Amino acid sequence: SPSLPEYFVVPSSLADQDLKLYSYSFIGRRMPLWSWNHPNGSALVRMANIKDVLQQRRIDQRICNAITRSHPLRSDVYKSDLDKCLPNIQEIQTAHIKLKQLCVNEPFEETEEKWLSSLENTHWLEYIR
DSSP states (O other): OOTTTTOOOTTTHHHHHHHHHHTTGGGGGGGOOEEEEOOOSSEEEEEOOOOHHHHHHHHHHHHHHHHHHSSTTOOOOOOOOGTTTSHHHHHHHHHHHHHHHHHHHSTTOHHHHHHHHHHHHHHHHHHHO
């Protein structure tokens, strides 16, 4: 996948041939990416949607099993669809552009009340929270 880094962490129980085979099933070939690890063993793994609805359950189960086997405490996988509760990249980029314009074009001292409401309207603070 051109959008993934050259090197990244994946569950050790997934073989290279599995990764290559499964990569075609994910939108943009974006395989599950181990993004963060907590000292208690919790991990954050990002995963794109699976294209083929018929294969989705099988591939999803295989990936989740691999993550569970790689977890030091063998904890179950908790999945959350972040597309439903987080802004997409275009919304974040738009908010950032609005924030930059606000910081460059609106003097804070002269229009404090207007500036603060304009800041709120960018949604930037909401997104970074």
